[in-house]
Amino acid sequence: MTAQRQLLIKPTFLQNMLALPGKELHQIMEKVNMLTGDPEPAGKVKVPFQRYWQQGIRLYRLRAGHYRVFYTFDKQYVAIWTLRRRDESTYEDEVDLEDDELTPEELAGLEQAAANARQRPDWDAIIAKMQPKEETTPFPEPITEELLTRLRIPKIYHARLLPLKTREALYDCHGLDDETILRLDEYMFEKPIELIQQEPTLQALGGVDDLLRYKEGELLDFLLKLSPEQEQYTRWPLHASGPTMVKGGPGTGKSTVALYRIRSLLQQLLQEKSTAAPRILFTTYTNALVKSSMQLLQQLLGDSMRYVRVQTADTIATDVLHKAHAYKDILDEKTLQEILHKAVAEVRFEGSPLQQRAQRQALIRMGNDYLRQEIDTFLVAREVESLLEYQCMARTGRKYRLNGLQREAVWRVYERWKELVEATGQETWQQRRVRAARLIDSLPSYRRYDAVVIDEAQDLEPAALRLLVKLCKAPNRLFITADANQSIYGSSFSWKEVHQDLNFQGHTNILKANYRSTQEIDEAAHSYLTYGALEPIEYTTHYVNSGPMPDVRAVLTANHEIQLLKDFFTRACNALRLTHSSCAVLCPSEGEGRQIANDLRVEGLEATFMSGSDLNLKRPGIKVLTLKSAKGLEFPVVAIAGFLSGRYPVIDEQAPEDEQAEMLARERRTMYVAMTRAMRALLVVVPAQHENELLTGFDSTYWNLSSKQ
Numbered sequence: 001m002t003a004q005r006q007l008l009i010k011p012t013f014l015q016n017m018l019a020l021p022g023k024e025l026h027q028i029m030e031k032v033n034m035l036t037g038d039p040e041p042a043g044k045v046k047v048p049f050q051r052y053w054q055q056g057i058r059l060y061r062l063r064a065g066h067y068r069v070f071y072t073f074d075k076q077y078v079a080i081w082t083l084r085r086r087d088e089s090t091y092e093d094e095v096d097l098e099d100d101e102l103t104p105e106e107l108a109g110l111e112q113a114a115a116n117a118r119q120r121p122d123w124d125a126i127i128a129k130m131q132p133k134e135e136t137t138p139f140p141e142p143i144t145e146e147l148l149t150r151l152r153i154p155k156i157y158h159a160r161l162l163p164l165k166t167r168e169a170l171y172d173c174h175g176l177d178d179e180t181i182l183r184l185d186e187y188m189f190e191k192p193i194e195l196i197q198q199e200p201t202l203q204a205l206g207g208v209d210d211l212l213r214y215k216e217g218e219l220l221d222f223l224l225k226l227s228p229e230q231e232q233y234t235r236w237p238l239h240a241s242g243p244t245m246v247k248g249g250p251g252t253g254k255s256t257v258a259l260y261r262i263r264s265l266l267q268q269l270l271q272e273k274s275t276a277a278p279r280i281l282f283t284t285y286t287n288a289l290v291k292s293s294m295q296l297l298q299q300l301l302g303d304s305m306r307y308v309r310v311q312t313a314d315t316i317a318t319d320v321l322h323k324a325h326a327y328k329d330i331l332d333e334k335t336l337q338e339i340l341h342k343a344v345a346e347v348r349f350e351g352s353p354l355q356q357r358a359q360r361q362a363l364i365r366m367g368n369d370y371l372r373q374e375i376d377t378f379l380v381a382r383e384v385e386s387l388l389e390y391q392c393m394a395r396t397g398r399k400y401r402l403n404g405l406q407r408e409a410v411w412r413v414y415e416r417w418k419e420l421v422e423a424t425g426q427e428t429w430q431q432r433r434v435r436a437a438r439l440i441d442s443l444p445s446y447r448r449y450d451a452v453v454i455d456e457a458q459d460l461e462p463a464a465l466r467l468l469v470k471l472c473k474a475p476n477r478l479f480i481t482a483d484a485n486q487s488i489y490g491s492s493f494s495w496k497e498v499h500q501d502l503n504f505q506g507h508t509n510i511l512k513a514n515y516r517s518t519q520e521i522d523e524a525a526h527s528y529l530t531y532g533a534l535e536p537i538e539y540t541t542h543y544v545n546s547g548p549m550p551d552v553r554a555v556l557t558a559n560h561e562i563q564l565l566k567d568f569f570t571r572a573c574n575a576l577r578l579t580h581s582s583c584a585v586l587c588p589s590e591g592e593g594r595q596i597a598n599d600l601r602v603e604g605l606e607a608t609f610m611s612g613s614d615l616n617l618k619r620p621g622i623k624v625l626t627l628k629s630a631k632g633l634e635f636p637v638v639a640i641a642g643f644l645s646g647r648y649p650v651i652d653e654q655a656p657e658d659e660q661a662e663m664l665a666r667e668r669r670t671m672y673v674a675m676t677r678a679m680r681a682l683l684v685v686v687p688a689q690h691e692n693e694l695l696t697g698f699d700s701t702y703w704n705l706s707s708k709q
């Protein structure tokens, strides 16, 4: 008897299943069950689907009454992709094949064709085929009460849906939620196999029973099937000799692995008799990421979520200060700028008049922005205690070299700045993190965690990391994910410099397959980052998805920009079978973002600007965000726009050249992060009338520039 393979499914198949009437459902479930025992092609019943094999997709189909089940398999699993009603007129190529039983030679020929297949399909041709050819596309069958009930479409929408006759009317119908639109669309018009291929693969651990429970509404979600490479990193043993770090380019699944790692840690801890009730801390960079991680963890852990705390490092730092009765308010931006101006104006230098003049000039050349960065992310965050220490330090990550005299000038300003800040009774975020990391040692009653998982660590300051390390009961229970090239706030530092426990030697792994973006988007973003990268960027070596090349378009006016965005979103949504809720515009600042959201609304598109602290990704319509607040998130369709004012990037032209280069590199990394949020379609809109260093360097090998201008 052959061993049962693991059952995997694509979301499209789940949608198909919902539409099945009861009798057919049982017939299909029997076939699916049978496939997990024996998926090998056999006679006319289970055959390779020739058209897709020639494109390199090893798809098979199985006859099941009035339906066909489309699936792939290997030694370990069977993955069910979709279910289609048999309709001889629609599937002529299948009918041809079906009548001809394949000989072993023909099958070998298909194997060869699949092996030789081009890696990148002709997306222009595929998309052209997906676009509606006529003005209206009628539904192939009427919408009925019975159908809506089977599809689990909420009763409140029925009256609105019953009179609809065309696809366009469905998308134009007000007051429907996106899930309803997509569910009906998917039922009426079959989704192209190329798009189903790009869907994540889910695990039905309980086999067909899980599918039946889903149909009954008892099971709401399925877990993602991780790759063997990812799986391995979720299982790093509890008793490893040191902390673990997982690196990897954007979209390689670092956050996903971190979340699954928690599940595995929890299972291990619960098995260990010595741990009463395990406590695990998961931290990530922003509140928006905290929210989305909590939702995923809830799905992953169910009731065991009670053992996990999800927070930003800053929330924890604040909590520590409250517990230590040492809380201070955070200084606002305006006061901070005034304090720095005052410190620079009042600072007294030592040495000869010539030396004093040289120090003053050094400060002027540096500019206040640079000085502020030096104080915040270097002197305060790295807890430099004396001028001597500062003079001897390697300033890792800072391009602009400072000689002894210049360092002394900065140090004197820093001393005055500290006094002025202290006089306000308030503090900066950097100071708060440092104080919390120190105070935690004086709080033995503050509960430590059995394990700490830190996501997006590249942007955490050393003090925040140190605090998190101290909160973990043992260094080998630390798990960190990071990608230096996505660092958009701080500059790089060495982990061991932060804390002796952060020694990752022998415990650093690199994820190499990108699951989020198409190969075309990821490669285009990499080519753009060539200037600005902090680490070599040739990490990613395998892509799961492919699609058309991303576009760069130049515009002259705001109106032109809005028309371009509107056209891009409409085309992309049509081709990818999505609604506008899957689209995002990423802008350099809140001002530009609000304006674009407003202009899109005037054009009749639902669009909302969302600030970093006010993200609601479930909200229908186009999301408009700043480049920075999109960190860690993802959207199927992304446009980067809002540069017409010519105000970005903000680079102080008075600053020394090295420093300007450093600022530009940071801005380019921010753009890179924004580009890599796109899953399937990406457009960058640049101003036509002025050159901008941030918006140059689009190589035509990777970017579609044909329509630039």
Ligand SMILES: Nc1ncnc2c1ncn2[C@@H]1O[C@H](COP(=O)(O)OP(=O)(O)OP(=O)(O)O)[C@@H](O)[C@H]1O
Pocket: 199, 200, 201, 224, 225, 226, 227, 230, 248, 249, 250, 251, 252, 253, 254, 255, 256, 257, 483, 486, 515, 516, 631, 632, 633, 634, 676
């Ligand atoms: N094995 C997998 N199969 C299918 N999808 C996956 C797999 N692993 C990750 N994904 C999906 O890929 C996307 C990117 O994953 P994730 O956010 O974990 O990547 P990341 O490396 O943390 O990205 P970034 O650093 O760019 O924020 C998510 O939608 C995730 O669900």
